[in-house]
Amino acid sequence: MKVIFKRTLEETLKISSIIIVIAASALGGYILARNSGYSTVPAFQYYLNGILIRQHVVVFFLVNGAVLMTIVSSISSGLIAGEVHDGTLRILITKPNSRSTILMAKILGMITGCSILMFLGLIVLYISELVFGNFDGNIVNGLLHYLPAYIIYGYIVMFFFSSLGVLLSCVAKRKVIALLPLLVIVIMILGLPIIVRITMELSGNGGMASKVYAVDMNYHFGSMFRWCCDLFGGIHGTSNQLDITSILMNTFSRMTIDMDLTRSESSSSSLTVVNNAIPAIYILIVYLLLTCINYVSSFIIIRKKNV
Amino acid sequence: MSEYCIELNNVTKTFGKFTAVDNVNIKLEPGKVYGFVGPNGAGKSTTMAIIMGTLFPTKGSGKVFGHPLASPEALKVLGYSPEFTSFYSDMNCIEYLYYMATLAGLSSDEAIKRTNELLDQFDLKQHANRRVAKFSTGMKKKVSLAQAMIHRPKVLLLDEPTANLDPTSRQEILDTVRKMVEEEHLTVLISSHVLTELETIINHVIMIDHGHIILDAPIHEAQEKFKQGILMVDTSNNDQLLSELNGRYEYTIEEGNIRFATVEMEQLKKDIVSIVFNRQLTLNMLKEEVLSLDSLYKQIMEGEKSDEGNIQKNA
Known part of the structure; x- marks a missing residue:
């Protein structure tokens, strides 16, 4: 159904979406480049790890986070509900095409459009980093090394959010009703758990907050992001460097250690280790299953929907 | 097929x-x-x-x-x-x-x-x-x-x-x-x-x-079927005509004219002419209605409503 695919693709690639993606990624790249300097650099790897960790955070929170999640949510939630509300779906389904074909064409158009936006976001991030950062070739190679990991994670985000958006869109009569739960999920991934974690940490109950893994969507997506990075070498750094990912993504945690064992002379008696409370692969499987269930349910609903 | x-x-x-x-x-x-x-x-x-x-x-x-x-x-x-x-x-x-x-x-x-x-x-x-x-x-x-x-x-x-x-x-x-x-x-x-x-x-x-x-x-079949029995009448004294007919025919008043609905059309016409002649009334209009879709619609819908009313009364 080329014509519906094309129209959905055009709607996805609106000027406003493109501007948002470019602006956010350029800003992310600029911030990364401006904060990459160390007054004293102990080693190349230390320097590179520091930049990489911040790059991971920018990709997780901004490029493949807030921006991609919001755009995919906005487009997928309007896919059917928008046309129901505008009244255009009634005519659309009276033309000789099966409803499944219409939905499939719309989903493919949306995924293609969102893929282009995701690639655009990552490319602009890198360009911005290189333009403002003045990095040498080895650093650039190191930064580019994780691009495939970001793409894989981007697709995980895209498919999960689009499947939920499409399902809600098939049920709701207005786009906004389908969009609201998705925005709540975005907050559950990128905002609320972090605030709760920091608040409890400050009040001395940090351990408790980070143990509610089953409902901590920040941890789920953080783990899946880490899993993608692990495919291309993993996330490395010193405890201090990794602290930011512990706070913002819950992917690492501090483990108290025996000082005799490490023969550490520093005052610190803990190590930063991967937070494997729920193995990332299990989380990934559950989210992929949910994605499949959402898509299949959407097709079942649209086939019997009274318009 | x-x-x-x-x-x-x-x-x-x-x-x-x-x-x-x-x-x-x-x-x-x-x-x-x-x-x-x-x-x-x-x-x-x-x-x-x-x-x-x-x-x-x-x-x-x-x-x-x-x-x-x-x-x-x-x-x-x-x-x-x-x-x-x-x-x-x-x-x-x-x-x-x-x-x-x-x-x-x-x-x-x-x-x-x-x-x-x-x-x-x-x-x-x-x-x-x-x-x-x-x-x-x-x-x-x-x-x-x-x-x-x-x-x-x-x-x-x-x-x-x-x-x-x-x-x-x-x-x-x-x-x-x-x-x-x-x-x-x-x-x-x-x-x-x-x-x-x-x-x-x-x-x-x-x-x-x-x-x-x-x-x-x-x-055309619907019009034929429902046309039978609709007669529009207007005389110099419609009240007298109706009282002489003594409730033998169903009627409604439409814009001052009497609209009879009956299956005994020939008898109704004879009765009206007879009353007009005997009571010295002026016959202004005697018209068998050509049924438009509009009046067909009204007739059927009125029939439906009266049927519903009867059902409700019987209930």
């Missing part, structure tokens, strides 16, 4: 506790123009939506040229213009019709050709580059009709095509429909509240009320 182009068998549609269409059976023969009439909320639009596959029946089934309702094969031969057509706010007229044509399976070249044909046919050429969403109601109806015709359907379903239009636009739309029917030999199911207008187009009438089909007959 079935001799009917559309068949609905025992179709019921409920929305919660409300039954919009109740056990409806409809059979449409090819090449005829069907008028689908009934009051607001009678079930006309719901029935059309079921035929078009936008609504699914709660019970019953239907076929379009032997294909199940809502199947792509059925939709290929159906054209539909809903009562309220919504348009994409970003599309102009030519883009909208081209989009509809490609949706209907026409190749790009065919779609361009067909779009141009319809722009000409519906006199929309000079508005081709304007956004449809900003068109007047009359022009929107034309675009809606054009999109229904875009894939040269065999059956056209028009839901209130003249609703909310001024008389000139109404006439224009009806002329276009008439022309289309003549040129393309279509089967048409057309619903409208302006019944007098339908009379000039349709050759079969289907009446629906409270989700039930209450009349399904060729228009």
